[in-house]
Every structure is written in C-alpha cells, then in structure tokens.
Amino acid sequence: MSEGRPQHGDQPRRSDVVELRVHGVSGADPKVILDWAQVRQVAGDDSGGFHRPAPSDDAEPDGVTLEAYRWGDLPSGTVGRTLAMVFLLPFMFSNVAVWMRPTGRYRAGGVNVLCRLLALNLTVLYVVAIAGVGLDLLAWRCLGAARCRAPFDTMAGLDGWHVGQRLAVLALLPIAAIAVLRLLGTRRSGPTGHATWAMEPLVRRLRMIHVAAALAVLDLVLLTARHAGGATVGTTLLLVLNAAVLLACIGLLAVPGLIDRAGITRAVTWIARALGVVAVGLSVATLVIVATDRGGWSPTSELPGYGGIAGAALLGQMALLVLLSAVVLWKRGRVGGRSALPGGLGAAVLATIAVALAGGLSAGLVYQTGELLGGYRSDGGPPLPYRWTLLAFFLHVVATALLCGVMTLTSRRRRQRAAAAITARDFPVVPPEAVGRLRLTTKTIARARFTEWLGLLAATYAALAVIGLTTSLVGATGRDPEVLARQFLGLPAGAVEMGLNGASYLIAALLLTLLAGGVFAYRTGWFRRHVGILWDLGTFWPQAAHPFAPPSYADRAVPELAGRISQLAERHAGVLLCGHSHGSALLALAVLRLPPQVCRRVALLTYGSPLDRLYARLFPAYLTEEMLRELGERVEWRWLNLWRDTDPVGGWVFAAHRPGDPPPDPDDPAGQVDRRLRDPPELLPAAGKRSAPPLRGHHPGEDDPEFRAAVRELTERLRRAV
Structure with a gap:
C-alpha cells in the first residue's frame, strides 16, 4: 500500500479534481481500489458506500483527490437469503433474456x-413440481396408494385422514412456496431514491399475474384429481373458472405491449388485481370442496391427471423455447460489423439455460424426493414427464460439453494465428531469451479472443432447444424411454434407468454446487471473483419478465452514483470518473442521468470495459452506438478507454487502433477515445528489475x-474546461 503522501486537511480545495473509481463485478475492498492502507467511508452505507484515504483527503501526485465507490455487496445479503436466491437462478436467467431482445x-x-x-411457464412448473412432492408423492402415494419409508408413511397422523383432507392439508406446501416466491421477489437492495428504470408498476402487474396463474394451476391439479373419480357441478364449475383465470393470465402477456402500454395500464392493473383476488377465492373454494369430499376418488397408483398437467407444462415450455430461438435466429444481423454475439441472440441462449435449469431442478426434486421417501418403489418411478425431462437434461449436458469442446478445438488455429499476428507487430524483434515469454503472451491473447467466437457458439447452443422439444413430444405419447430405447436402439434393460439415475445425481450435484457457491460467493474473495460475476450481472437488470427474479441493485447504485457525482461537481473543479469492467456500465448510466451543468465538469476513463465488446451485442436494444x-x-x-488484447472481457469502444490500422x-x-495498451509492455525485465512486467489481462x-x-x-482537459 502507498503511504506518506501529502495531506491537505479535511476540506477539499475548490480547484481539486476528484478521481472517483468504480470497481467491476468481482468486487474489491476499498483499500485495494484506492491502494491505501487506511480508508474511511464518507457517504453511503455498508452495502454500497463511498470511501477516501484516511485520515484525511490526500492529494495524489497527479493533483487529484481519490475516492472509491464500493457497490459489491448490493447484490448480496445474508447467507440464508443468498442460498434462497440459488433457487431463483432460472427466474433470473429468464428475466435477463428479455433485456437481450433484438432491435426491430x-x-x-x-x-x-x-x-x-x-x-x-417457469412459475407454473415451479408450483407443479412442488405439488408433485406434496400432493402426488406425500398425500396420494405415501399416505395411500403406496406406503413410503417410515416415518413418512404416517406423516403426523395424516394417514388416518381421508384422501380429500390429506390433499387439502398438503396443498398448503405449494401455497407456502408461492408465498415465499412473492416475498423474495419484493426484496429490495436498499433505499432507492429515484429509480433507474420506472419498472415497479409493471413488476406489480406481473407479480399479480404470476400469483394468479400459480394458484389456478394448483387448483387444476386438485380438481383434475377429483374430477377423475366422477364429475360434479361444483368441481366442473371450479375447473372452468380456474382454466379461465389461467388463460386470462396468458392472454395479458401474449398480446404484445398490452401490460406496457401507457394508455391502458390502469385497466390492465385492475384486471391483474381482479385475477389475483378471484384466484385466491377460487383456491379457498377448491380447498373446501376437496377437503369435504369423502368419496369419488379414483383408486390409481398416482394422483389422477397430475402427469398430464406436468407434461403439458414441460411441453409448453419447450415449444415456447424453440419458437423463441426461431424468432431470434431468423434474419439475425450483426452489430457494429463484428461477429461476436449477433444482436438478440443472447435472449435465446439465456432462455435455453433457464429452461434447462428449471426442468432439471424440477425433475430432480421430484425424482430424488421420491427415491428418498420410497414412494416410487411399487409403480416403476416418478411421473413419466419427469423421466423424459431427466433424459433431456442429460442429453443437453452431454451436447453442451461436446459443443464447447468442438468449438474450442476448431477455433484454436484461427485464434492462435490472429494472436501471433498481434504479437509480431508488437514485438518485431525478439531476443532468444524472450521466446518463452512471447509464446505465453500469444497463448494468452489466443484465449482472450475466444470471446469473438461466442456468436457462433451461442447460435449453435440455442439450437439445442430442439432436444427438449423432441423428448417432450415423444413423452407426450405416453411411451416409456426405456421401452423405446430397447425397441429402437437395442439398449439392454436398465441402461436408460442408469442414465436417469445419473442425471438425477448430476442435478443433485449441481444443486449442491450452487448452494455451496451461494455460501462462499460473498464470504470468500477469490471464490466471489469467479462465481459472483454471474450473479452480479444477472441482478443488474430489473424484473421486466419474471417478477420473482432477484431485484435489481442498479435501481440504487446508479442514482446513488449520479447523486454523488453532482455533489462532487459542486464542491470541486471537476470529477474524473474511472470505471473498470462492469463499473464502466454503471458510470455510463449515471452520466446519462446527469444534468448538463454537471456533465460540463465531468470526464470519463474506462478500462477493461465490456461496453461494446459484450454489452452492445448482449443488449442491442439498449446499448447502441x-x-x-x-x-x-x-x-x-x-x-x-484503455484496453488490452490479453483481456477476454474488455475491449475497444469505437476503434481498436492496433499497429498498422488506418x-x-x-x-x-x-476516434480519439480508445487507447490500446500493449500487454506486456516489454518481454524482458527492465534495467534494475528482476522480473518482466506481468501480463495484466483484465486486471484494473x-x-x-x-x-x-x-x-x-x-x-488537464477538465481544468481547461472550467
């Protein structure tokens, strides 16, 4: 750390320029950001605060006053809350996907x-999966059709109750899960002031629609089971009304721009609120009818109708995903003339990941819970749709691994050739003792250039949605995957079952890894630098598609930054904003909020910035030239804007300015914004140094x-402008 720097008292001089640093997604301690042994907080709180060197405002040799904004704890929270967020990952991915929509x-x-x-559909599948545990497995199988392992065969005396009472009581489990989603979806990162995006009215409408749809689907599971034993006027009426509520929820979302349109938002809000109230009333009526009905239940080994509802949810999910991929891939164009991540393609990729995670976790929950309780011992396994989903997840993982491996190998030669051309221009004369260092530099640049191949990789990955649709369509025929494997592939008996068991254990391992990541990501610095990146990027965007996705921290960070910049501009000659990596995006949004009189006292320095290289391609409708x-x-x-060829994340914004470029x-x-930094500056140690300059890559x-x-x-440019 730097020490012994000159002090100028507690009050900054009017002529000072403040260098305000904002870190990237990996997070950093203020002492590291400022390179100072002792720092003090001058604004904000423990989650997001502004820090300066202690004990006083010290001037750097460059004549600036250092300050850092640390926002890394805004997306995080307690360990318990972070663990809960793990289960919202599919919701988070589906929510980010809508922000990746293409132009046009x-x-x-x-x-x-x-x-x-x-x-x-993800919300519906979430409820259906928990209903599979509470209603199909516990209430129907463990306490009725098939005895589970002790003590789950009695469940605190529920085995003596009739079927309707058991179903009504255990239906409280998915209802509680809906309440938990509702609670998690309303969590805020802290005081927001003026929101970056005016999204809260839309989020409230989406929240009411999702809750109404979730309750309606749960009612349909209960009523379909009761209806299988004989129709009554009450159950038929409730079935029709709940189906109407579900269709109305779908209709509100299916009409383009309906819930966003300013002229009719009041009417849409009223309709969404009415649907929520009606859904709650229908759920109460359904629970009463089911609980008081002692007869008319079909004597089957599984909850009647449950497999069909689960299959319809999974099939609808896959059909929507394939349609989304087709829309995105149809006439897709390039952004800025470069091929990395063509505009809008990220929406299909993120949606595919969300669906794969949601389907895998849902099937794994039902499968592993049934194995644990012994509820599937007598009838050959969990509901058929989940068996096909497990198979689809297994095939998806295998195809993804093969795709990444093939893409890495096929692109290696071209990446190495491009990297060699770069290092040849940077170091035209290489001493023999520097050959190894040159080789390392070339390999680093070649690895960093894999980002340029993400477009082709993403397009191919989005096509993997066909796997899920195919398995769902075949599963809808009612055929068992093991039977089909024996008939058409000649696989021995038990081969598919081993694959399904392996897939379920793979999902369990994935879940445990995510849970462990939730614990360590915000408690261990080195782990957070790798795992927390995904979370920080995902929680940056507001809940425009899924109301139960983690809330956006940008609604606090960006206004807080803009307010602090305005304060500093009033007290100082100017403010130099320095943003590394994702911090450059936060600063860009903050600058766009500043009034003109403040902007005249502001300068911007970005480094390792993904604004154009990644974000302009990931979010083409929002981050444009x-x-x-x-x-x-x-x-x-x-x-x-400072950038390096060894950086796999950051890049130039307007022009590369490599040696030999026009x-x-x-x-x-x-054209004067971008400055390329040769990395490393030299291949050999400088005079008086023991080691050569390190490769910086994405390092600040x-x-x-x-x-x-x-x-x-x-x-100097700021001072001349004042």
Whole structure:
C-alpha cells in the first residue's frame, strides 16, 4: 500500500479534481481500489458506500483527490437469503433474456412476449413440481396408494385422514412456496431514491399475474384429481373458472405491449388485481370442496391427471423455447460489423439455460424426493414427464460439453494465428531469451479472443432447444424411454434407468454446487471473483419478465452514483470518473442521468470495459452506438478507454487502433477515445528489475504508468474546461 503522501486537511480545495473509481463485478475492498492502507467511508452505507484515504483527503501526485465507490455487496445479503436466491437462478436467467431482445419492432415485440410467457411457464412448473412432492408423492402415494419409508408413511397422523383432507392439508406446501416466491421477489437492495428504470408498476402487474396463474394451476391439479373419480357441478364449475383465470393470465402477456402500454395500464392493473383476488377465492373454494369430499376418488397408483398437467407444462415450455430461438435466429444481423454475439441472440441462449435449469431442478426434486421417501418403489418411478425431462437434461449436458469442446478445438488455429499476428507487430524483434515469454503472451491473447467466437457458439447452443422439444413430444405419447430405447436402439434393460439415475445425481450435484457457491460467493474473495460475476450481472437488470427474479441493485447504485457525482461537481473543479469492467456500465448510466451543468465538469476513463465488446451485442436494444456517442457528447468527449488484447472481457469502444490500422478520422472525436495498451509492455525485465512486467489481462491496473498518464491528460482537459 502507498503511504506518506501529502495531506491537505479535511476540506477539499475548490480547484481539486476528484478521481472517483468504480470497481467491476468481482468486487474489491476499498483499500485495494484506492491502494491505501487506511480508508474511511464518507457517504453511503455498508452495502454500497463511498470511501477516501484516511485520515484525511490526500492529494495524489497527479493533483487529484481519490475516492472509491464500493457497490459489491448490493447484490448480496445474508447467507440464508443468498442460498434462497440459488433457487431463483432460472427466474433470473429468464428475466435477463428479455433485456437481450433484438432491435426491430416486430422481432423485439415477439421476443418480449415469448420471454414473458416462458417466465410464466417457469412459475407454473415451479408450483407443479412442488405439488408433485406434496400432493402426488406425500398425500396420494405415501399416505395411500403406496406406503413410503417410515416415518413418512404416517406423516403426523395424516394417514388416518381421508384422501380429500390429506390433499387439502398438503396443498398448503405449494401455497407456502408461492408465498415465499412473492416475498423474495419484493426484496429490495436498499433505499432507492429515484429509480433507474420506472419498472415497479409493471413488476406489480406481473407479480399479480404470476400469483394468479400459480394458484389456478394448483387448483387444476386438485380438481383434475377429483374430477377423475366422477364429475360434479361444483368441481366442473371450479375447473372452468380456474382454466379461465389461467388463460386470462396468458392472454395479458401474449398480446404484445398490452401490460406496457401507457394508455391502458390502469385497466390492465385492475384486471391483474381482479385475477389475483378471484384466484385466491377460487383456491379457498377448491380447498373446501376437496377437503369435504369423502368419496369419488379414483383408486390409481398416482394422483389422477397430475402427469398430464406436468407434461403439458414441460411441453409448453419447450415449444415456447424453440419458437423463441426461431424468432431470434431468423434474419439475425450483426452489430457494429463484428461477429461476436449477433444482436438478440443472447435472449435465446439465456432462455435455453433457464429452461434447462428449471426442468432439471424440477425433475430432480421430484425424482430424488421420491427415491428418498420410497414412494416410487411399487409403480416403476416418478411421473413419466419427469423421466423424459431427466433424459433431456442429460442429453443437453452431454451436447453442451461436446459443443464447447468442438468449438474450442476448431477455433484454436484461427485464434492462435490472429494472436501471433498481434504479437509480431508488437514485438518485431525478439531476443532468444524472450521466446518463452512471447509464446505465453500469444497463448494468452489466443484465449482472450475466444470471446469473438461466442456468436457462433451461442447460435449453435440455442439450437439445442430442439432436444427438449423432441423428448417432450415423444413423452407426450405416453411411451416409456426405456421401452423405446430397447425397441429402437437395442439398449439392454436398465441402461436408460442408469442414465436417469445419473442425471438425477448430476442435478443433485449441481444443486449442491450452487448452494455451496451461494455460501462462499460473498464470504470468500477469490471464490466471489469467479462465481459472483454471474450473479452480479444477472441482478443488474430489473424484473421486466419474471417478477420473482432477484431485484435489481442498479435501481440504487446508479442514482446513488449520479447523486454523488453532482455533489462532487459542486464542491470541486471537476470529477474524473474511472470505471473498470462492469463499473464502466454503471458510470455510463449515471452520466446519462446527469444534468448538463454537471456533465460540463465531468470526464470519463474506462478500462477493461465490456461496453461494446459484450454489452452492445448482449443488449442491442439498449446499448447502441448512438447511446455511446451520446455518452461521449455529454462529457464533451473527455473520454478515454484503455484496453488490452490479453483481456477476454474488455475491449475497444469505437476503434481498436492496433499497429498498422488506418489512422482515426481527425474530425470524429469518437476516434480519439480508445487507447490500446500493449500487454506486456516489454518481454524482458527492465534495467534494475528482476522480473518482466506481468501480463495484466483484465486486471484494473490503476497504478500502471499508462493509467496514470490517462488520468493526468483528462485532469488537464477538465481544468481547461472550467
């Protein structure tokens, strides 16, 4: 850490420039961000705060006052809450997918509708899976048709109750699960002030729709089971009404722009609220009718109708996913003329991951719980749709592993050739003792360039949705996967069952890994740098598709940053904003919120920034070249972007400026933004040094000479502008 720097008292001078640093998704301690032994918090709280060197505001040799904004704890929380968030991962992925929609009115509208319908389907599948444990496994099998292992064969005396009472009592389990989702979905990251996105009215409407649909599906499970033993006027009426509620929920989401349209939002809000109230009333009526009905229950080995409802939910999920992939892949175009992640493709990829996780976790929950309780010993296994889902999950994992391996191998030669061309221009003369160092640099650049192949990888991965649709369609015929495997593939008896068991254990291992990650991601620094990245990126976006996804921390971080920048601009000659990695995105949004009089006192330094290389392709409808140019115009083009070829995440924003590239247009200020940093600066140690300069890659490097030179340049430009 740096010590012994000059002090200038507690009150900053009017002529000072503040260097405000914002870290990336991996998080960092303020002492590390500022490179100072002791820091003190000057604003914010423990989750997100602004820090300065202690004991006083010290001026750097470059004449700036250091300050850091630490937001890394905003997406996290207690261990218990973080563990609970693990189960919301499919919801989070489906929610982020809607923000990845492509440009173009019709394609974007279609992707928007399909993502929201998929999100609703995930909620339905969540409830159906828990109903499979509570109603089919416990209430019907363990306490009736097939005795489970002790003590689950009695369940606190419920074995003496009649079927309707058992179902009504254990239906409280999925109802409680719905309540937990409702509670988790309303958690906030802290005081928000002025929200970054005006999303809360939409989230409330989505929340009411999802709760109404979840209750309606649960009622349909109960009423279908009762209806199988003989129809009555009451059960038929309730079936029709609950089906109408479910269709109304689907209809509100299926009409493009209906729940977003400003002119009719009041009517839509009223309808959604009415659906929620009606769904609660129908659920109460359903529980009463089921609990008081002592006869008319079909004597089957599994809950009547449950397999059909689960199969319909899974088939609908796969059909929506394939349709979404088709819409995204149809006439997809490139963004900015580069091939990495063509616009809108991320929506299909994230939706595929969400569906795979949701289906796998649901099937694993039903399968493993049944094996644990012994509820499937007498009838050959869990409901058939879940057996096919387990098979689809297994095939999906195998296909994904093969795809990644093939893509890595097939792209290696081209990546190495491109990397060799870069290092040859950077180091035209290489001493013999530096050959090994040059080889390491070339390999690092080749690995970093795999990002440029993500477009092809994502397009192929999105096509894997066909696997799930195929297995769901075959499963809808009622055929057992093991029987078909013997007939058409000639596999021996038990081979498919071994695969299904392996898939269930794979899902259990995945769940345990996620749970362990939830514990360690926000308690262990090195682990968080790898696992917490996914969580930080996923919780950045508001709940525009799934209301039970983790709430967005940007609704606090961005307004908080904008407010602090405005305060500093009033007290100082200028504010130099330094954003690393995802921190550059937070600063970009904050700058777009600043009034013009504040922007005139602001400069921007981004480094390791994914604004164009990844985000412009992941979120093409929001992060466009026009937005980036507006960002530059707001700060009057006092903007420098530092990037390295060894960085797999960050890159240039407007132009690469590699050696040999054509010079930038002097009349276009955007051409002056990007500064390429040769990494490493030299292959051999400098005079008086024992080791060569390290490869920086995605490392921030605030103390690097190139970074400090950029700080001095922007500081001078700020002072001239005042």
